[in-house]
Amino acid sequence: MRELNINSKMKISILIVGLLIAGISVNSFASHDGAKPSGATASGCSDINQLPTLDCTPAPSSVFADSGRLWVAWSYAGHVYVSYSDDKAKTFSLPMSVNSTPEKISARGENRPKIAVNNKGAIYVSWTTPLKKRFTGNVRFSYSNDNGKTFSRPITVNDNLDITGHRFEALSVADNGNIYLAWLDKRDRFKAEKAAKKYHGAALYYSWSDNGGKSFHQNQKIIDHSCECCRVAMQTDSHNLPVILWRNIYGKNTRDHALVNFKSVDKPGEPQRVSFDNWQVDACPHHGPDLSISNADTYHLVWFNNGEKNHGLFYQRLNEKQAATAPVPFGNYKAAASHPSVLSKENRVWLSWKEFDGKKEILWMQYSADNGDSWNIPVQIAQTDAGSDYGFLLMDSKTVYIQWKTSKDGFRLYAIDKVTGRD
């Protein structure tokens, strides 16, 4: 024990010095925004003469454009970068910096830069920039109308600028071009605490742009008392309106999920509770849900909960009239099944999630050909004995993929139609 402690102390000291040196390099890099790239690798992440690569980031997001091009947003050393791939993530373009002035960027697990594209090729990027005080931040947004050659000057979307939480944003673009952002907001908590009142959790706010992201409408609150550290899921429906799923706080401390759809762009409907697992805990699960909407405005929901009776991963479908199917458990709870993703297309539904068997992190997939009524046997897609990011389902015009970044293999897309045998 003693020897371990001495070694540990030494390790920490060496590490701190190393990080500080790296930190200085990073700052230097940040001021060299226009530095010419030279094929950086992971080892080049702190090299001021090289542009960073996807290997330098822990938490990327990706989306396919109609053209079949994969766009990826990620961050490193104060910049959000966008790069693209025309060969399904085998090779990538040089990264394009979205923000010319460096700023802090949240990029861990539940909170990472987001990217969306519209059907005319515009690219939209959002992220959270943390402020000086812990658990605070602003929602930032930028767009490109020239295929990523240039990005607009980032704007702050939250219209409340108190030094408080405006974080964990979700981004979605509708077919009519409307851009939606929803996020966890603590402006009301900030106000309550100033008046020496208690306020539990955060609130869910949203805004939208109908001018291609040049400006956003006045922020609107959807609900008070959301959970404060779980990602928010948002998609747009066939009416070009957002549908949002998030972890909410019910009663004193019950962490279950809520969903809202909209009557019109400025009129959120009444949020409805969709999970009843009764996980009662005054904690940060750091474990948000996911949502996919199939063509018939059928919502496919997945989440993690850890209630006494109901625990693990669950899938649920809500149809147009909002009648819900009974939640279906999936994944192996005892192997820490976690961080689910869902994707749907017409009557087909895919689920993916991660498990850990004590040695390896394993990426799993499960498939339904009948709108979630029945499911095939879960299939292992990939595994790693190194660290890994969450898995994310996405699709181009005909193939479904899972984005999975591991520290050993880097950013990968796993085509999963090959697994199901479908095309």
Next chain:
Amino acid sequence: MLKRLLFIAGITFTPLLYASSPVYIFTQDSYKELLANNDNAFIMVLWSLDCPPCIEELSMLGDVYHKTDNLNLVLVSTDSLSRMAEINQQLIASGLSAIDSWVFDSIPIPRLRYSIDPGWYGELPRSYFFTKNHSRKALSGRLNAEQIMSWLKNNSQVQTYR
């Protein structure tokens, strides 16, 4: 030279240099070592800088720690090693810099979680109450002072409230 580097980087390093107790790296073997080296009942609390209820709990733990003279507490931060300066600042701010404190090693977090408890899903704060013979009770969520005092009453030879 070290101080100069720190000054340039604009990071307040003083807390780490003068912290009362070092922060140890929590590896896959650390949980077993913790048990082997704790002959008495103790509480292990896992926390993170990114977890608001954890910070509230640390403040409570700091208060209880200073009001009692026999709280055998072990703190484990699940944050990355690169955030050591922030971790130390938080420990000092919560009055817990003298506590036996650890931070997760730079290996995949699921491995470290598994080494402690395969049945823990990452929610924070997470606490383990150990009896003298190391049977344990796990609790997710923010603790309150009454829980700590009640545990102290049942698990300590001598307990006084200053």
